[in-house]
Amino acid sequence: MELSVGLALGERYRLVERIGRGGYGEVYRARDESLDRAVAVKVLRAPEFAEQRIAAEFFARFDREARVMASLRHPNIVTVHDRGAHEDAPYVVMELLAGPDLGTLQRSEVVLPIGRVLDYGVQTAAAVEYLHQRAEPVVHRDLKPSNLVLDGETVKVCDFGIAAVLEPDLTKITRSGAMVGTPVYAAPEQCRGEDAAPTWDVFSFGTVLYAMLAGGSPFAGQGGWDVAAYRVQYEQATPIAEVRRDVPAPLAALIEAMMDKSGDARPRVSEVRRSLTELRSGESQAVTRPEPLDAEPTPPTLAKAQLQAAEQLLNLGRYAEADRGFAAVGRSLDAAGYARDTARFAAEFGRVRAGYARGEGVSCALRLVRLLEQAEQALGPHDELVRALRRFQQARS
Template identity: 45%
Template structure:
């Protein structure tokens, strides 16, 4: 599914402009017309040539992200507000976090002062503790998935999160999900997801 700016989805969320894009999704800054607030809207991007089985897998993965995010209530984890269907695929509506990713900050400003790096690390650890206590492992924690605001550090993109109670595999045999440069060796070897992978 691909949508354009200005489109109203779910009867209330207006897409305004693209704020991020990854291999599996595009994130829009949007407006909740019912409540009059900014939101982030993540749509599923299907690669060309995706067959029915692969499409179903990707849709289930996006729904898993929404469910994982909805279970987490912590100021250091982006809040999921809603999941709506548009053009036959689910779309996740989340809190809009006004700030920059840690990856963008590092690219623009270079290394952080030690005290700031430690404070960010401590905030990420608190958020991860909540996720892990809830039985959720992020599996793709990297600077681009950590958002920085004036007063918050927020983890986002639980797109490949693993839940301890997951009963179905959502990857193809031999597929590695995540960003290799930030993966634990155990994850690269295909071992079961564990909180240590995030740490």
């Protein structure tokens, strides 16, 4: 079946715009003409070249699990409104979220503040705890930043009802011996194709927290699926406290415990939620503690707001304006004697990204090489911004 804008699935959900596409289906912004509201519709396709029997099993598994997902009701889980089939292609109708997902947010802002990571973490933990404590526990099996979507300030866990079934998933509807999920966020036993367990989600969640603080999964790098799966199973991640020096010791210890190679050694998600809630409370108190009256903000502190404004222009596609904004931050920091401060390098990184977006790839590649060398010398090889620069360079090499 060919999908197209204007088509009405089930004579009710009219497709307005395609907003996502993958090997197993497509995601559309649609209009529920019965209730006059905007929704998201995911239409599933059978694996390419699949035999009729395999395709039938694929769709049957999808239908069973779609019913499970439709029964979930939690403020931090995307709501499934309806399911159906159009010309033998099953679809699920869900609430339409404003976005972005945390993966996109992470890439646009380079480094997320500790307080925001804790807030997103508490919300995610609440959703996963709800899944694990159901009468028939649900294991997400693919927790990663791109599956955590913002709707205003609320985090919504997504894509387990659909992505999970794409390679059988969830609850007790599983198949042993097959790897499911995303390797750089998967648990070691998940990479080995063992039976699903809630401890898988704890490991993935720990890796997500690590990624939000460091700018990416510690198991990411060059190489394919096999390389990532090997690293997850046998390599220890660099302690988050070494990657980012402002991470509180209790948070670093919690993430390390969540990412233990042994599932039995990991904390339960209920313990994780309690710990993150306590840490968030402590972080909030630290943030709201009044500064001494005679303390004046430093130029790098003042530059943060300007950097955020330039980032917003960049995200909106206003590349020339963003470049001018980043350049202004750089000039002010240079004049104040902060040419080797993190904010100064972040401003230049913004200019490089704006240049790439404007098609200035050759000149920006040279600027990026110089920037990475200078930042590494000033901040050290394990600084979070340096690591983000390195990943950005690898992605464009």
